[in-house]
Amino acid sequence: MSQTETRPLLGCIADDFTGATDLANMLVRGGMRTVQVIGVPAADAELDAADAVVVALKSRTTPAAEAVSESLAALAWLRQRGCRQFFFKYCSTFDSTAEGNIGPVAEALQEALDCDFTLACPAFPETGRTLFRAHLFVQDQLLSESGMQHHPLTPMGDANLVRVLQAQSRGKVGLLRYDQVAKGPEAVRAAIAELRTSGHRLAIADALSDADLHTLGAACAELPLVTGGSGIAQGLPENFRRAGLLQAHDAAALALPAGGEAVLAGSASQATNGQVAAWLEAGRPALRLDPLALAQGDDSIDAALAWAREQGQAVLIYATSPADEVKAFQRELGVARAGELVERALGLIARGLFDQGVRRLVVAGGETSGAVVQALGVQSLRIGAQIDPGVPATLGQVAGEPLALALKSGNFGSRDFFAKALRQLAGEQA
Numbered sequence: 001m002s003q004t005e006t007r008p009l010l011g012c013i014a015d016d017f018t019g020a021t022d023l024a025n026m027l028v029r030g031g032m033r034t035v036q037v038i039g040v041p042a043a044d045a046e047l048d049a050a051d052a053v054v055v056a057l058k059s060r061t062t063p064a065a066e067a068v069s070e071s072l073a074a075l076a077w078l079r080q081r082g083c084r085q086f087f088f089k090y091c092s093t094f095d096s097t098a099e100g101n102i103g104p105v106a107e108a109l110q111e112a113l114d115c116d117f118t119l120a121c122p123a124f125p126e127t128g129r130t131l132f133r134a135h136l137f138v139q140d141q142l143l144s145e146s147g148m149q150h151h152p153l154t155p156m157g158d159a160n161l162v163r164v165l166q167a168q169s170r171g172k173v174g175l176l177r178y179d180q181v182a183k184g185p186e187a188v189r190a191a192i193a194e195l196r197t198s199g200h201r202l203a204i205a206d207a208l209s210d211a212d213l214h215t216l217g218a219a220c221a222e223l224p225l226v227t228g229g230s231g232i233a234q235g236l237p238e239n240f241r242r243a244g245l246l247q248a249h250d251a252a253a254l255a256l257p258a259g260g261e262a263v264l265a266g267s268a269s270q271a272t273n274g275q276v277a278a279w280l281e282a283g284r285p286a287l288r289l290d291p292l293a294l295a296q297g298d299d300s301i302d303a304a305l306a307w308a309r310e311q312g313q314a315v316l317i318y319a320t321s322p323a324d325e326v327k328a329f330q331r332e333l334g335v336a337r338a339g340e341l342v343e344r345a346l347g348l349i350a351r352g353l354f355d356q357g358v359r360r361l362v363v364a365g366g367e368t369s370g371a372v373v374q375a376l377g378v379q380s381l382r383i384g385a386q387i388d389p390g391v392p393a394t395l396g397q398v399a400g401e402p403l404a405l406a407l408k409s410g411n412f413g414s415r416d417f418f419a420k421a422l423r424q425l426a427g428e429q430a
């Protein structure tokens with residue numbers, strides 16, 4: 001990799017791996033060359049030239065103090081690289097607990113940046129997440145009725161995000177109402193000034209459309225820190241372009257490698273279950289991992305690798321199961337142990353597949369993607385063109401060799417995503 005020639009403009013901290021990739025995808029679509037790094041790199045790490053750098057953490061559900069200290073370390077690294085503005089990325093469904101980690105991390109970053117006010121906006125209309133009068137909707141349902149109220153780690157039982165964020169913040173949380181957002185950037189700047197004057201340190205921003213997010217982005221040009229889902233980041237590249245700081249590049253160009261192809265699915269979401277079903281319906285080779293067999297030792301991992309080698313074509317190896325079956329495995333093995341067994345197995349299988357010549361890999365699930373990328377020793381990803389909203393093609397290095405990767409959040413992607421992603425990783429139009 002070549003040494004950075006230019007200083008990045010935007011430094012981002014993401015609270016999970018696939019969320020980081022979602023944000024990076026949005027920035028590339030806005031014309032920013034973007035690199036994603038896995039964890040906080042060494043101070044002198046070499047990176048490709050980039051306009052934006054996204055540090056991917058795994059801090060969504062760790063204890064708040066840990067999330068704060070990791071996020072501050074990421075901020076210090078990004079400041080040292082010369083970034084001018086900072087972005088804290090969390091989930092478009094505002095995944096958090098009463099203790100955090102969105103409020104504590106946002107406030108710690110504000111303090112470190114001497115930033116007395118920032119916005120919080122998870123809206124992502126392209127994937128059905130909209131915000132009105134501080135209430136977050138997922139498609140046609142309130143967040144608290146969308147299924148997210150049952151999330152095992154971050155159950156979201158209240159759709160009023162001013163209330164949710166206030167419960168995890170020390171400073172006063174306000175609302176930037178849709179009425180002001182609809183009037184454009186000047187009205188938003190005036191509303192921000194009023195919120196500041198009335199002692200607010202954070203405000204949830206309403207947004208129903210990409211146009212609203214561009215308005216918010218434009219009004220955030222002077223804020224040292226912006227927080228949200230990937231949606232609100234779509235307005236930021238234009239600020240740098242207007243200021244003459246962002247040059248025109250083909251930000252999405254990637255030199256994709258030739259080689260074998262595979263899909264690994266460890267997400268148990270509804271969307272991933274549908275994607276696995278579509279692959280099976282197409283009669284393509286697929287092998288299901290049994291968590292109970294994994295608990296007995298590594299034989300089924302070796303068997304999966306031997307099976308994949310025999311197929312001589314793209315394979316799917318998956319632990320994805322319907323919710324009732326996942327619950328049964330969890331009852332038998334414990335929630336954490338079941339998750340760890342599957343993550344470890346898919347990480348080892350990824351490594352084995354790479355050794356067998358796989359150079360194009362699709363991974364489904366945020367935790368699963370984290371486990372796979374770590375097992376492969378990938379340290380940074382160059383971000384390419386979008387496959388589906390929130391999921392770009394990416395390029396990493398494993399032991400000095402290129403590997404094309406698509407890391408998919410559980411709930412993202414069309415039903416035929418796996419085949420579509422493999423086509424795009426092979427350099428074809430998705």
Ligand SMILES: Nc1ncnc2c1ncn2[C@@H]1O[C@H](COP(=O)(O)OP(=O)(O)OP(=O)(O)O)[C@@H](O)[C@H]1O
Nearest residue numbers: 267269319329338339342343365366367368409410
């Ligand atoms: N059959 C199974 N039984 C028990 N646990 C499973 C099974 N399949 C997958 N898991 C575990 O469920 C978890 C799924 O989390 P992951 O983050 O990968 O997917 P997700 O929650 O759908 O995605 P995202 O976080 O991007 O929304 C992982 O820890 C995985 O190992």
Ligand SMILES: O=C(O)[C@@H](O)C(=O)CO
Nearest residue numbers: 018019022091092229409
């Ligand atoms: O914002 C989203 O929905 C995703 O990028 C994500 O973070 C899912 O875990």
